[in-house]
Amino acid sequence: xxxxxxxxxxxxxxxxxxxxxxxxxFTSKPQxxxxxxxxxxxxxxxQTMAFAIDEINRNSNLLPNVTLGYTLYDSCLExxxxxxxxxxxxxxxxxxxxxxxxxxxxxxxxxxxxxxxSTNSIAxxxxxxxxxxxxxxxxxxCSCLSNRQKYPSFFRTIPSDAFQVRAMIKILKHFSxxxxxxLVSDDDYGLHAARSFQSELxxxxxxxxxxxxxxxxxxxTEELRRIVDVMKxxxxxxxxxxxxxxxxxxxMEEVVRQNLTGLQWMASEAWTAAAVLQTPQLMPYLRGxxxxxxxxxxxxxxxxxxxxxxxxxxxxxxxxxxxxRFWEFTFQCRFAPAPAGWLEGxxxxxxxQEDLENVDNEFLDVSNLRPEYNxxxxxxxxxxxxxxxxxxxxxxxxxxGNSCATLRSLxxxxxxxxxxxxxxxxxxxxxxxxxENGDALPIYDVMNWxxxxxxxxxxxxxGEVKRSALKGExxxxxxxxxxxxxxxxxxxxxxxxxxxxxxxxxxxxKGKPQCCFDCIPCSEGKITxxxxxxxxxxxxxxxWSNPQRDHCVTKxxxxxxxxxxxxxxxxTTSLLGVFICAVVLGIFxxxxxxxxxxxxxxxxxxxxxxxxxxxxxxxLLFIGRPRLWTCQLRHAAFGISFVLCVSCILVKTMVxxxxxxxxxxxxxxxxxxxxxxxxxxxxxxxxxxxxAICTTWLVSSSPTPHKNTQYHNDKIVYECAVGSTVxxxxxxxxxxxxxxxxxxxxxxxxxxxxxxxEAKLITFSMLxxxxxxxxxxxxxxxxxxxxxxxxxxxxxxxxxxxxLITLFGPKCYIILLRPEMNTKKAVMARxxxx
Numbered sequence: 001x002x003x004x005x006x007x008x009x010x011x012x013x014x015x016x017x018x019x020x021x022x023x024x025x026f027t028s029k030p031q032x033x034x035x036x037x038x039x040x041x042x043x044x045x046x047q048t049m050a051f052a053i054d055e056i057n058r059n060s061n062l063l064p065n066v067t068l069g070y071t072l073y074d075s076c077l078e079x080x081x082x083x084x085x086x087x088x089x090x091x092x093x094x095x096x097x098x099x100x101x102x103x104x105x106x107x108x109x110x111x112x113x114x115x116x117x118s119t120n121s122i123a124x125x126x127x128x129x130x131x132x133x134x135x136x137x138x139x140x141x142c143s144c145l146s147n148r149q150k151y152p153s154f155f156r157t158i159p160s161d162a163f164q165v166r167a168m169i170k171i172l173k174h175f176s177x178x179x180x181x182x183l184v185s186d187d188d189y190g191l192h193a194a195r196s197f198q199s200e201l202x203x204x205x206x207x208x209x210x211x212x213x214x215x216x217x218x219x220x221t222e223e224l225r226r227i228v229d230v231m232k233x234x235x236x237x238x239x240x241x242x243x244x245x246x247x248x249x250x251x252m253e254e255v256v257r258q259n260l261t262g263l264q265w266m267a268s269e270a271w272t273a274a275a276v277l278q279t280p281q282l283m284p285y286l287r288g289x290x291x292x293x294x295x296x297x298x299x300x301x302x303x304x305x306x307x308x309x310x311x312x313x314x315x316x317x318x319x320x321x322x323x324x325r326f327w328e329f330t331f332q333c334r335f336a337p338a339p340a341g342w343l344e345g346x347x348x349x350x351x352x353q354e355d356l357e358n359v360d361n362e363f364l365d366v367s368n369l370r371p372e373y374n375x376x377x378x379x380x381x382x383x384x385x386x387x388x389x390x391x392x393x394x395x396x397x398x399x400x401g402n403s404c405a406t407l408r409s410l411x412x413x414x415x416x417x418x419x420x421x422x423x424x425x426x427x428x429x430x431x432x433x434x435x436e437n438g439d440a441l442p443i444y445d446v447m448n449w450x451x452x453x454x455x456x457x458x459x460x461x462x463g464e465v466k467r468s469a470l471k472g473e474x475x476x477x478x479x480x481x482x483x484x485x486x487x488x489x490x491x492x493x494x495x496x497x498x499x500x501x502x503x504x505x506x507x508x509x510k511g512k513p514q515c516c517f518d519c520i521p522c523s524e525g526k527i528t529x530x531x532x533x534x535x536x537x538x539x540x541x542x543x544w545s546n547p548q549r550d551h552c553v554t555k556x557x558x559x560x561x562x563x564x565x566x567x568x569x570x571x572t573t574s575l576l577g578v579f580i581c582a583v584v585l586g587i588f589x590x591x592x593x594x595x596x597x598x599x600x601x602x603x604x605x606x607x608x609x610x611x612x613x614x615x616x617x618x619x620l621l622f623i624g625r626p627r628l629w630t631c632q633l634r635h636a637a638f639g640i641s642f643v644l645c646v647s648c649i650l651v652k653t654m655v656x657x658x659x660x661x662x663x664x665x666x667x668x669x670x671x672x673x674x675x676x677x678x679x680x681x682x683x684x685x686x687x688x689x690x691x692a693i694c695t696t697w698l699v700s701s702s703p704t705p706h707k708n709t710q711y712h713n714d715k716i717v718y719e720c721a722v723g724s725t726v727x728x729x730x731x732x733x734x735x736x737x738x739x740x741x742x743x744x745x746x747x748x749x750x751x752x753x754x755x756x757x758e759a760k761l762i763t764f765s766m767l768x769x770x771x772x773x774x775x776x777x778x779x780x781x782x783x784x785x786x787x788x789x790x791x792x793x794x795x796x797x798x799x800x801x802x803x804l805i806t807l808f809g810p811k812c813y814i815i816l817l818r819p820e821m822n823t824k825k826a827v828m829a830r831x832x833x834x
Contacts (some may be wrong), residue, residue: 001046001322003053005069007407008087008107009382011049012114012124013081014042015074015322017246019081036701038329040363041371042116043322044306045138046072048372049113051305054378063387066407071109074322077508079120087126090133110412111136111385111419116371118142118189125154132413136381138374141269142192147436155434157377158269159442161189161242163473164292165196167444167465168180168240168266169206170475171290177264177795178207178515179496180238181231185247186217193242193268208496208515210236215251216245220349224254234261237494238267245274252282256504260285264485264492267291272447273370275362278457287451288485292444297373297428303366311335311352313314327352330359368459370445374770377440385418431493442467446475451482499531503549506534522549525713544714555709559718560623560786560793571791577616577800584808587608591815595824604652604679608807615800619793631703631720636694638796639731643690645803646735646769647683650742653762655679657745690734697727708785717785736773743765761806768802 017037024030042465053068071089073084083548092108103660109132115121121140128135129152136155137145145154148316172180182197186191194212201207202318213227228251231239241248248271270562271277272291311323315454333350334342343349356364369376373470389405398417405414423433446463463477500506500519505528509516522528526536526543539545543552561567588605591597618641621634701724708717722728743766776795783791814821 001050001070001072003050003069003071003826005053005057005067007386007410008069008071008111009049009053009379010086010107010109010114011046011070011072012047012085012089012112012116012120012235013049013072014039014077014116015127015326016042016076018074019078019469024111024181026510029412032523033076033078033081035074035078038325039502040326040329040361041324042074044363045116045371045375045573047306047309048299048302048375049379051299051302052376056380056383057302062169063383063390065689066386067709068383068386075115075117075120076090077117077120078666079117079123082117082120083127084122086114086128086135086301089564091130092130098447105540110134110410110415113138113375113381113382113576115140117187118145118192119187121145121154122151122188122598125151132411132416134382134412134416134419136378136419136600138378138445139371143196144188144192145698146439147235148437151438153412155378155381155438157374157381157418157440158294158371158431159267159444160437160439161193161194162200163439163442163465163467164269164444165200166473166693167292167446167475168197169200170465170473171266171446171477171579173206175491177238177494178493179210179236180207180240180266180507181210181234181236182212182216183227183239183241183243183251184212185243186214189244189270190214190242197240205514208513209511210234210496215247217247219250221398222255224251225258227251228254228258229258231263232258233329235496237492238264239268240268241271242268243271245271245276246272247424247586248277248729252277252285255285256281262486262492265289267447269294269444272746273368273459278449278459280455283451283457285455287449289449290460290462290482291447293447293459293461294370294445295430295443295464297369297376297426298554299366299369299372299376300427302369302372303364306364306366307356309356311350312768325342327354330354330356330361330363353506373428376412377430379803380424380426381419381422382415384424385415385422388418388422389414422437446477448482493590500528500533501531501550502527502529504528504531504533506532526551542716547669555714555716557625557716557718558712558785559625560789561625562623563759564786566790570790570797573797574592574616574619574793578613579639581609581613581616584804584812585613587812587815588808591822594815594820596811596814604648604655604683605808607683608645608652608803611641611648612804614641615645615796617641619796619800622793622796626705626720628705631705632698634720635703635722635728635731636698638792639690639694639735642735643738644683645689645800646738646742647686649762649803649807650686650738650745651679653742653745654682656762657748686738691732693727693730695735697724697731700724701727711784717786719785719788731756732773732777736770739769739773741767743770765803765806768806769799771800772802 002163010083015038016035018031019035019040049070049072053070056068073085073089075085089109089112112128113136115124115137116139118140121135121137122142122145125135125145129150132153134153136154136157138157141158141161141164141207142420143160145156146160146162172178174693182194184194191214198209198212201209215227216223243251256423267289269292272293277286311327324335327350331349331350331354333390335350338347338349384409388409389410392404394404395402399414405411420434423431425431431441443466445461446465447459448462450458450460452458460481462481463475465473465475467473484490496513496516497518500517504519504521506517507520508514509518522545524537525545526538527549528536535551539552542555544555546553562571585606588597588602588609592602614637616633618637621637623632626631653673703720703723706719706721708719709715711717718722743763746762746766772795776791779791780788
């Protein structure tokens, strides 16, 4: 189809479905391929370009005083035909056309609109790019064409597959579909889409491909059966298909044959609006399909232009043959002379007077202009670029020497410069410009297939995916309008593994994609509070995981409390010991002038009772929450109190020994060393040594409160760290040394006469004392947490009661119950132990 003009644009369109090429023997002139099967939409696209140029020529504001012309070719969806046509357009060497009685050749075009196939566009622009001839495609989506180094003069008004892939991934993410199948065509369009899909998924991690299958180019029944069998066995419920609608029919026939239902189909822009697939046979399987569609636009006046088409208008042009075929295809008739048998078979003769308005087909439907709108924008992009050339001011131009291009001497590479900078808005309100890769601002419509109750079909718009300067890439969906081809009428679940709930983390299944994983509960002390966590996080020091492992809770605290049954018991026992000491002290004070009290060194007895009372009281420091002052005081008070107690017993024992020696001839001198002052001094010195040990310990390495998590991970055991083990050992060792010395001396004088038989009581008391503290050491070391404090308190109480009972029990018995024995005569005659 040709129209003369000052500047001529070229166009490549698929007017026929396929071509047939005769086998070349090269013994005669090669025959040209024959195009067959009229494609009404392709014819409509060519008419859209003619309409756009006609509209521009009528626009006085755009390219004034310049007439645009066009030369359009049919590529027949055949690379060889399209490639030869492109070269003819660029070189002007196509067959001569007899126009107005003169045999003239068409001038070379300065820009081409086309092609519809990515494979064709790649081959054509590879060559045209060498000469920088601009090519603006309306339907080639392969992301590979965005490579500016390989295709420096390629532009397109349709988004690339890279954006289409990202748009589909956004839809997958929106519906939480992480396990999908991918079917692609066996050409550049499909293979680059698959590569782009795999690359984007690996970067985003939003979903995984359950399988990737390449659909055969022809109708390979065995291969199609195998692919459908893979789909049937897979757990993926969502299937994405990048394929031309003409070859989708082969796949769907096998889907119907195997009755493969329960799938959510996602269509690429190549077959989203394909009416040939919207049949009663296929719709039970394809209804509910979600698809990415080219942006819909409006072209006022296009329908009226299409209605003006008539075979007679082009009887002198090379377009007439295609026009005749379209007319015959549309009205199902033949122009005379008709083929043999045509009339006998019921066929009609075309008159050329048929009315297109009486035909109900997609050719005249202008309500859903998508690829047509891209053609319209492509023509206007070239026109606005040419208009910018007209407005170039000499001396301010972009070329060498600040020169401008002129339409009379325009070179294609000069037009490329202006195409890269073109920016205009269509009457429909869409902005058109190209980025650094020659890609237009991306925007897609999201479509949904409906099968209406009356048996008709409808492909409705349910959203859009677009990129804007402010918000970036965004998906807008009207979910209430989406029809789902499932009993639940809801989006399907399509995952390899169900989401891991809070409290668990994902562990990848070996040899499987990242979307396939096991959910492993978090270990103790770790949690996850969100789904699909890759790892569990540890709780802070004072917190522990709850049983569900989804949040941290404060650890239970454990210490020997006054409110615990054990703490209550020990506290009561300790206070009871204090009370008994007070009672005994009261008895001794009341009966202080009786022989039995006076005979047993009443001053040391009073000191011993007071020290025992301190021993009972110091045990209370081991009960309650450990604090710095209690930790520092408890062991010091315990050590000093017991040294004071044992010192009194030791001095008592030594006094008994001195009295015994003084009763022998020549032994009176020994008593002068154990007078009252010496006794007090000895107790004071021995106690001062322990005080010095405690002071040194507290100054060098003081005991401090400590949070111990060694025994229980979910509990905090509050205890007092001894600080210096050596200090604690010296403290206990000093007490043990004094106790052992007391025991040894008492044991040596145990057989004294009855008058001095208190040595037996001291021996027995020290035996109990030493036994308790020898047993204490291993019990203390092996007891965890608060039990260690309980063991120490028990040892304090046990040893204190042992001393109290063994030393003061017999005396109190005599004083209270056997007063006849509490006389000087009885004491002198029998002694307190008789």
